[in-house]
Amino acid sequence: MPRVRVTRRLHFSAGHRLHNPAYDEARNREVFGACSNPTGHGHNYGLEVTVEGEVDPETGFVIDLKRLRDLVQEMVIEDVDHANLNVDVSWMSGVNPTAENLAVQIWRRLDGQLDGGRLMSVRLFETERNFVEYRGE
Amino acid sequence: MPRVRVTRRLHFSAGHRLHNPAYDEARNREVFGACSNPTGHGHNYGLEVTVEGEVDPETGFVIDLKRLRDLVQEMVIEDVDHANLNVDVSWMSGVNPTAENLAVQIWRRLDGQLDGGRLMSVRLFETERNFVEYRGE
Amino acid sequence: MPRVRVTRRLHFSAGHRLHNPAYDEARNREVFGACSNPTGHGHNYGLEVTVEGEVDPETGFVIDLKRLRDLVQEMVIEDVDHANLNVDVSWMSGVNPTAENLAVQIWRRLDGQLDGGRLMSVRLFETERNFVEYRGE
Amino acid sequence: MPRVRVTRRLHFSAGHRLHNPAYDEARNREVFGACSNPTGHGHNYGLEVTVEGEVDPETGFVIDLKRLRDLVQEMVIEDVDHANLNVDVSWMSGVNPTAENLAVQIWRRLDGQLDGGRLMSVRLFETERNFVEYRGE
Amino acid sequence: MPRVRVTRRLHFSAGHRLHNPAYDEARNREVFGACSNPTGHGHNYGLEVTVEGEVDPETGFVIDLKRLRDLVQEMVIEDVDHANLNVDVSWMSGVNPTAENLAVQIWRRLDGQLDGGRLMSVRLFETERNFVEYRGE
Amino acid sequence: MPRVRVTRRLHFSAGHRLHNPAYDEARNREVFGACSNPTGHGHNYGLEVTVEGEVDPETGFVIDLKRLRDLVQEMVIEDVDHANLNVDVSWMSGVNPTAENLAVQIWRRLDGQLDGGRLMSVRLFETERNFVEYRGE
Numbered sequence: 070m071p072r073v074r075v076t077r078r079l080h081f082s083a084g085h086r087l088h089n090p091a092y093d094e095a096r097n098r099e100v101f102g103a104c105s106n107p108t109g110h111g112h113n114y115g116l117e118v119t120v121e122g123e124v125d126p127e128t129g130f131v132i133d134l135k136r137l138r139d140l141v142q143e144m145v146i147e148d149v150d151h152a153n154l155n156v157d158v159s160w161m162s163g164v165n166p167t168a169e170n171l172a173v174q175i176w177r178r179l180d181g182q183l184d185g186g187r188l189m190s191v192r193l194f195e196t197e198r199n200f201v202e203y204r205g206e
Numbered sequence: 207m208p209r210v211r212v213t214r215r216l217h218f219s220a221g222h223r224l225h226n227p228a229y230d231e232a233r234n235r236e237v238f239g240a241c242s243n244p245t246g247h248g249h250n251y252g253l254e255v256t257v258e259g260e261v262d263p264e265t266g267f268v269i270d271l272k273r274l275r276d277l278v279q280e281m282v283i284e285d286v287d288h289a290n291l292n293v294d295v296s297w298m299s300g301v302n303p304t305a306e307n308l309a310v311q312i313w314r315r316l317d318g319q320l321d322g323g324r325l326m327s328v329r330l331f332e333t334e335r336n337f338v339e340y341r342g343e
Numbered sequence: 344m345p346r347v348r349v350t351r352r353l354h355f356s357a358g359h360r361l362h363n364p365a366y367d368e369a370r371n372r373e374v375f376g377a378c379s380n381p382t383g384h385g386h387n388y389g390l391e392v393t394v395e396g397e398v399d400p401e402t403g404f405v406i407d408l409k410r411l412r413d414l415v416q417e418m419v420i421e422d423v424d425h426a427n428l429n430v431d432v433s434w435m436s437g438v439n440p441t442a443e444n445l446a447v448q449i450w451r452r453l454d455g456q457l458d459g460g461r462l463m464s465v466r467l468f469e470t471e472r473n474f475v476e477y478r479g480e
Numbered sequence: 481m482p483r484v485r486v487t488r489r490l491h492f493s494a495g496h497r498l499h500n501p502a503y504d505e506a507r508n509r510e511v512f513g514a515c516s517n518p519t520g521h522g523h524n525y526g527l528e529v530t531v532e533g534e535v536d537p538e539t540g541f542v543i544d545l546k547r548l549r550d551l552v553q554e555m556v557i558e559d560v561d562h563a564n565l566n567v568d569v570s571w572m573s574g575v576n577p578t579a580e581n582l583a584v585q586i587w588r589r590l591d592g593q594l595d596g597g598r599l600m601s602v603r604l605f606e607t608e609r610n611f612v613e614y615r616g617e
Numbered sequence: 618m619p620r621v622r623v624t625r626r627l628h629f630s631a632g633h634r635l636h637n638p639a640y641d642e643a644r645n646r647e648v649f650g651a652c653s654n655p656t657g658h659g660h661n662y663g664l665e666v667t668v669e670g671e672v673d674p675e676t677g678f679v680i681d682l683k684r685l686r687d688l689v690q691e692m693v694i695e696d697v698d699h700a701n702l703n704v705d706v707s708w709m710s711g712v713n714p715t716a717e718n719l720a721v722q723i724w725r726r727l728d729g730q731l732d733g734g735r736l737m738s739v740r741l742f743e744t745e746r747n748f749v750e751y752r753g754e
Numbered sequence: 755m756p757r758v759r760v761t762r763r764l765h766f767s768a769g770h771r772l773h774n775p776a777y778d779e780a781r782n783r784e785v786f787g788a789c790s791n792p793t794g795h796g797h798n799y800g801l802e803v804t805v806e807g808e809v810d811p812e813t814g815f816v817i818d819l820k821r822l823r824d825l826v827q828e829m830v831i832e833d834v835d836h837a838n839l840n841v842d843v844s845w846m847s848g849v850n851p852t853a854e855n856l857a858v859q860i861w862r863r864l865d866g867q868l869d870g871g872r873l874m875s876v877r878l879f880e881t882e883r884n885f886v887e888y889r890g891e
């Protein structure tokens with residue numbers, strides 16, 4: 070059977086602040102710039118989750134996109150939407166919420182949870198001009 | 207001379223939280239839902255500023271869009287980008303940072319500052335699916 | 344209080360076919376072209392509903408956008424999403440499902456149902472390149 | 481019958497250079513900046529033409545969008561697409577090709593040519609961040 | 618010579634309904650949900666065709682994008698645009714028109730038809746939030 | 755450490771004309787069509803630069819996206835924005851400014867200049883419907 074990649078895009082709005090507690094304030098400012106403002110800011114994040122697998126000859130699906138959406142909604146979006154990534158999300162605890170780190174943690178949330186296909190890519194858009202991709206490597 | 211409307215679109219990322227200090231926590235939660243989370247969240251805001259005026263026969267401009275951009279950058283974006291709208295922005299002090307209120311305050315920042323044309327509209331996109339427009343009425 | 348226009352954008356996917364039962368097949372083909380194919384086709388429609396009103400000084404809202412979304416979801420989207428506009432939607436019965444007619448019918452569904460502000464505009468995107476707007480006029 | 485506004489969006493790619501022959505080079509540079517480079521640059525323009533009219537009860541159309549598209553294609557796009565706006569377009573001759581002036585000239589090309597509805601608006605996007613609108617006023 | 622991937626994006630609007638004739642109605646409803654409504658619905662599909670090859674030193678092209686567009690237009694778009702994928706398209710006959718299956722069939726239509734480069738990817742967007750990619754594997 | 759791909763998107767507006775000086779006018783017209791008009795045209799180009807590397811455990815960055823942006827701005831955008839690609843850009847001298855050739859030259863400008871990660875991909879959008887990608891192969 071043909072192997073196809075299917076992608077579901079979701080969105081969430083979250084607050085965050087970049088800083089490393091091992092740095093002093095001046096160093097945080099130097100490395101993270103305005104992103105380290107103590108009062109925080111936020112983004113409308115776009116999240117694309119891609120799953121690869123063979124097309125099921127009965128359904129014509131690699132994976133039911135509705136179930137993929139529900140899984141990502143439950144495992145990721147409900148935790149991060151309208152939340153502060155520095156303080157509200159258990160699986161971001163102790164992690165500096167850069168786009169890179171957030172994408173890796175989202176991968177770890179989803180990997181092994183799919184009931185069809187294999188997780189292939191997590192793409193996270195912090196803005197339309199800045200985005201990252203993690204493939205589990 | 208023909209009267210034309212010119213629009214400049216800009217972007218900023220900010221944190222906010224919706225709440226009314228005259229409400230108790232339960233009432234804030236009822237009215238504002240997840241938007242009232244005390245730790246805050248944020249958005250990539252889109253801002254469209256529209257100016258109407260006659261086309262200058264010498265330049266072919268209603269207003270130099272670069273100068274309009276610089277004005278909005280200086281009067282608005284520098285204050286709100288990577289800031290927390292509840293605590294960091296002097297001209298939002300005491301104002302609940304809903305999209306409606308923010309658009310009105312941005313209008314007030316810009317009105318009377320243009321050196322050509324008249325301010326006609328401020329459109330503010332909180333997400334691609336939620337936006338507001340204020341025309342000074 | 345300032346008067347602001349707030350817009351909520353929603354989406355739905357529907358099938359349709361353009362034809363006038365008073366026309367014969369040749370005339371339908373002449374007027375509606377490929378849009379009159381008897382087997383039908385479809386679109387991802389974008390729907391923008393705009394409400395104008397004064398900003399409530401307590402909430403900072405013209406209307407709670409979540410309630411506006413829920414209203415449009417219940418009154419419109421649930422009827423048309425994944426439906427065939429020619430046969431499945433009671434309030435489109437006997438109406439040729441052009442974008443113009445659909446926008447007018449959506450207006451009529453929503454007008455008078457709002458619990459704040461007044462309905463100002465219904466914009467319907469059939470594609471990114473074709474859209475219509477009805478303002479109740 | 482309800483009055484509806486229908487819009488068709490089209491695109492073209494063109495080269496241009498802003499300058500006023502009555503200015504010297506220094507003044508052109510001061511007013512138009514990099515846009516006055518003698519070798520020119522260019523844009524992917526977006527053009528939205530809006531027509532308002534009553535919905536025809538037989539067709540459900542204000543105007544056949546395909547005919548509107550063909551009209552704009554023939555009267556505007558064929559002249560400006562892959563052309564240089566300063567030298568190749570007869571109806572831009574002697575006109576400084578700012579977005580404002582181009583929108584006004586496009587209006588004049590189309591006004592009176594429609595066989596249904598009345599021309600209501602020409603919106604021209606020079607980039608996604610800069611656009612103008614002319615309404616014949 | 619450098620190897621470059623060139624992509625052309627096209628669009629079409631089609632109707633479809635998901636169902637497996639070997640399933641009974643209850644099972645079709647369980648697996649395909651609202652997508653199995655017998656009256657059908659539809660989408661504005663986005664189609665991205667990617668071709669990889671060496672840059673021709675004479676033309677600077679991997680493949681003339683206009684010829685690629687014409688090929689996809691002729692081999693795919695003319696068959697599916699404003700058509701019903703379940704009944705109108707010979708090369709979808711007997712195929713459940715999921716995005717996965719449609720992408721695979723489009724690949725098969727195009728593979729071996731190019732006069733330069735090799736077909737590398739077919740990406741099909743059913744909506745902006747759901748898309749699939751097939752690479753011939 | 756996880757390996758992540760980070761992408762920065764930038765834009766520029768430039769003029770160009772496709773032609774091969776070794777071809778006569780008829781052959782240029784045949785191969786390049788309207789793109790060979792001697793007076794030139796132009797585009798709003800979109801440029802996506804992707805860098806892959808391990809996430810730095812101290813910063814949570816693969817590369818500071820602001821420094822990546824500044825590098826691309828300085829090495830590429832300042833040379834091509836509001837310029838004519840045929841005559842104004844030293845590193846395009848003698849190169850036919852197709853999207854393919856421009857992407858390869860941009861790669862060569864950036865490769866080896868990064869102070870973290872490795873350059874993985876240059877994607878260049880000539881329009882929303884035509885884009886190319888070069889990966890240094």
